[in-house]
Amino acid sequence: MKPEDLTMTLAVLDKLTNAQWQNVFNALPDRKKDIIRFSQRKSESALMAGFKRDKLYHMIIGEYGCTLLSNSDIGSAVRIELLKSLSKANWQKVRDEYRNIFGIGALNLKVQQPNGSKIMGNKWKSGSKWAKKFCELIGLPPSFALSYNQKFKEIETIDPVFTLKPLHNYQEEIYKELRLLLDEGRGKARMVSIPTGAGKTRVAVDAICDHLALSMQANGKQDIVLWISNSHELLAQAWEAFKGVWQVPPQKNGEPIRRVNPMKIIRVWQSAKHDVVLKELDPTEGDYLRSVHVLIASVDQLHAWLKNKEEAFESLRGHLDRVCCCVVDEAHGLLTKEYSNVLTKLGLKQHKKWQTVPKAPVVIGLTATPWKSNDDDTRSLSKYFGEKLIRPQRLNDKPIETLRNEKYLAEVTHRLLKIKGSPALTPRQLQHINTFKDIPEDYLDILSKERARNQKILKELVSLPVSKKVLVFACSVLHAAILTNLLNNHYKPGTAAFVYGETPRSLRISIVNQFRTGNGPRFLCNYGVLTTGFDAPKVDVVCIARPTMSVLLYEQMAGRGLRGPKNGGTDNCIILDVNDDVFENRVQSYARVLELWDGKEGARGAVGV
Template structure:
């Protein structure tokens, strides 16, 4: 039914700037269906572009649905009314108002309307999921998977340390080696030894928080010796203090704001705590995060503190931050013993980690940093959002990325694309959809239910491409990823390891033998390319493809 819209209406809905950007590059994409820039202004192509670039957002708005429905014929609207259980005897205008006013949610009426208007199934809104603030862990329904030998060695060392008072321990395990699973075994063992006491797990993203909940639920259901509560304290859930023995999972930001509003809350929570876990421990060096940890420990200094990290503290390659982080944990760092091999060789040999095959995309483009961007890089050890936004708008660079992505799509690969900006992620995602490859976009503003639905589809195999910005670097496990495509430059070892880590899971833990890593390598003035970051991870790779 989109064909009822006029050419000018379609152009206005897509936007002049988007059409100009498309006209400049799409003719150079092999087999895109567009051979000349002016072809995109043909009505049939405009309809496809609208559905790919703007349709999903447009149909969320009642006024737009009303515009489309009002262009149905009298026979069509009465047929639709019957399907929706409305009286087909009502006047045409009343039916238009009633149908367009219906809630655009995951319900049978929306599905009928989407089917009737011949819209893509992906337009169906995600079902709203209510996540409980508190839940009780029940008995297991699946077999228990014991720790691997190297995880068990970490467990044994940490448990030995925890027999002493006031322990602060930093656990370092490479991305993909099972930090969360190992930590959860420690947590459950300590809760069993200390009934009535609670544990708090602090992380900086919803994905990491939910991952912790799922892992605790699985482990505790098998080895827990009493009923324990899980308390969620992130997103819409308030911070609740434990009444029973509990596993409290909280977002740093949520705790910080809650403690500011109610300074006594930290004291109430800490009174019953035995363990404090900091996921992605390098975050604790930020002043607000350190403040949260300090508040929890100032009235109960006997709380043991564990930090989890893959690359301790290294926002850049300077060791100062690493030393500070290890110092924060009293110099007590525990990591994997790998004998004469490197840790990566050891874990690959055990098929814990996949073989990473590098396939760099050299753009041969030179980008000059402004004085402000240089200043930001010098003080923050990474590129500013302004710089990332600027290079992400370079459509000659985007063209090379799209061509490379298209080749992987043609091979039906499962791809996770890390963009340099929200704009770039949306733009590239829309072009992939225009070319017939189903892709979805995620960023920090994506609604929680939609984000969860997209990730579920990706994990199940119903969706093969996710384009994202600012999310999915942590707390996201999709075992069968074929390609990690990094489209943003970074000088941060931590961020880079998190992105690469999404493809590291090996066959011994449900992943793949190998994963392709595609890096977009730019020539950034005065810094050449961030090769020093990539070379830092030389042990991750074995060969180029």
């Protein structure tokens, strides 16, 4: 929320009485109430007694932001209490506007409390004329009336323009290998691997777009690309990459490769309509011969079509001869039932075994995590991709060190926040760790509520210079909310914000953009949504408060802050690992991941705090 909007909001909401805020608090779901209780360490009666005096409603504002009026949990309660707080004259102005919009005969609104306010307060549709008028008359910013459940366009047509910054030299190595792979034809699969922050998506999209541009100029038949991921953030990132690279062809040896044909990017996620997608690919519909088609698809959406729309899925497979390639982003997660079923039915994988299909489209995997282990899954993955890892030779055996020295990745100051006296693991939790090599969620929930641990994290975060932008990875949704509230209590509302899986996508984008540009929160706490596809290069500090035994997950979290000056990032980044003594040396840290990549122990500037 913009500072001026926050000031405007607080001025309006401060007019509600303590009793009215109690009504709003009562409308909160239990898990939201728990966030406030855990943040304040007070009983509910104590909370109620000083709810307004202690400005605890600031937490509600910080939690819901500009969705305060539209949220299904408390939106109705807030709207009703706001109407009740109006003077008689102002209430009548709102009533008159309500009648103008919905018709004078719709309702006979004469009484301000409680029926009249309840009737008008329960009437709401984000983005509607009524929502906008309500905010205007109440005195809230226009952003409170907007809808934050917008979807991507079904189809977007992009016309070519010029020019984009050229690839880095290490990216050129991968680009050339991918171009050769695409030119050689069918029945192959290869894995591309470079560290997080080094530009996997950009180099893959560059190679594919240039291949398609030349192929279309030669009247080639293959005009479809299928890009699959399991993350909405990665799908959105791929969408923007194709849009940018096709519109603005990068320079290649002094001359860009011209795009003669338009490109249509087609959304195949977020409840995409199969009939819309298939219509776009139908050769009898419109001018398909003049367009390149890029299907950006979630594996979940494809699997849902496979289960529930089998005829549509078969129709999609019917266009296989027109598919140039299939890209699987974060391909280290390929060995799942969903991916196996989808790739098999599409004709990109042999039945019941991880092998490519002769004459099938090229499959390109993207990952930041090289296969250095020797378990069955890694062997299956390696076999599917022909045991070939496309990786820049010029980065040698120490890619992170090389990329840092050349300013493509940031220099890292590694700090350990040691937590002593962590709760003991139960026998069942220990068994889970030993069996699945993962920390059980119920133990992460316990860590979320550890007051001493949270206070130590808070103390460390507030000791950072105020110029630093900090990305925090929490143990759970509750933990992200608690840390956000602790930070906002220490500073002021709006200093910190948090996002998680249920945050409406457009609102999440808005919060992340404000964080990126410096016009919003300085601390961005999250759980489970910013490990992949998050593009905010100028992150000064990454705080990893969520322990993990997964190299991949740790690398994805730490990688959010690793872009260097040549990649639009920072010269230096602080990686703050919260180290719980209960795990001893079983969880990942920056030093361990650096050792995996570069074969060396420790990180520059590693210190304990």
